[in-house]
Amino acid sequence: MELISLHKCLCDRQRLRIVNLLSEGSLCVCHLQEILGENQAKISKQLQYMKKLRVVFARREGVWMVYSLPVPTHPVLLATVEYLRSNEADDFACFAEDLQTRSSILQRYADNIAECPQAVYQSATGC
Amino acid sequence: MELISLHKCLCDRQRLRIVNLLSEGSLCVCHLQEILGENQAKISKQLQYMKKLRVVFARREGVWMVYSLPVPTHPVLLATVEYLRSNEADDFACFAEDLQTRSSILQRYADNIAECPQAVYQSATGC
DNA sequence: ATAATATATGCAAAAAGAAGGATATATAAA
């Protein structure tokens, strides 16, 4: 991940929301789609863009593509995520709400693991 | 300064170089022009762009426009500048060289204060 | 093999950004 590419990713609100969500754990496209309330193609294209710049990383699990942030986290990405959670961000509400939405969605899988890739479920339950 | 605007500024190599330079102290357009080896109009346009997004701040001193970073420094901007100096940046050399060039140029003013705005001279000599 | 679900991609239009060259404005000095 290169510095300029990273900033390119982070200068778009939707990609910033994606990064914020992934910083809590892996997610697949359909989850992002649901949380962000966007059509599938758009989310997928954003993810391809981010993947090409190596800001996110993808692996397949069955029918699902699971996206996550590469570790170790780039210091600038880390600073950005921290800032988003610091309440200092001007438009902070949206990012906090996204994390809430993520939690509720992942709760659903507590009863029905088969509807969700392992990797996502694990990060949801923490085991 | 808003987070998205900040990232917009930082996703361009030239603007990144400008931010890196200003993080050491104020500079006027002609200095940036000389250090970056670019024509005046281009530098000026970049600065207007950055000013509009409130990533830099300008004040006039005689014929000169002195540009600087607003204080306190935004945490994400700080992280970026630190990263640039950490040698981890892929294309690190250019940023370090810029700071060198800046020093040599400011040395000239040690003998001839009149050729340079006070604000710049002060940050050059540290007084 | 077919169907269903999840995800990716191709294409064209729209929007935003970058670059060059010429020119305009502002300040200070003569």
Add this chain to the structure above:
DNA sequence: TTTATATATCCTTCTTTTTGCATATATTAT
């Protein structure tokens, strides 16, 4: 007022992103 220096802006072209819509691919289940 004229001139010189420093800086800003206009206009046009070129490239890059973004978006919508349709379609293609991949995996799994039937």
